[in-house]
Amino acid sequence: xxxxxxxxxxxxxxxxxxxxxxxxxxxxxxxxxxxxxxxxxxxxxxxxxxxx
Numbered sequence: 001x002x003x004x005x006x007x008x009x010x011x012x013x014x015x016x017x018x019x020x021x022x023x024x025x026x027x028x029x030x031x032x033x034x035x036x037x038x039x040x041x042x043x044x045x046x047x048x049x050x051x052x
Contacts, residue, residue: 007052010045020049 001013002025003014012021017035022028027048036041 002032005052012050012052018046020046021048021052024048026029 001016003016004025005012005014005021010023012023013025014021015028015031015035017032018041020028020031020041022031027045031042031045031049034045
């Protein structure tokens with residue numbers, strides 16, 4: 001399950017496995033699923049990560 005974070009009146013979603021943040025909940029969920037299944041990160045997914 002992804003974690004929802006509110007910062008500066010904006011919503012971000014965090015993959016609880018690797019800790020990356022995303023603006024889109026769907027990407028965070030995809031990241032979470034990939035991390036859990038492969039025990040590593042997908043470059044195709046994490047390229048959409050944002051820094052907060």
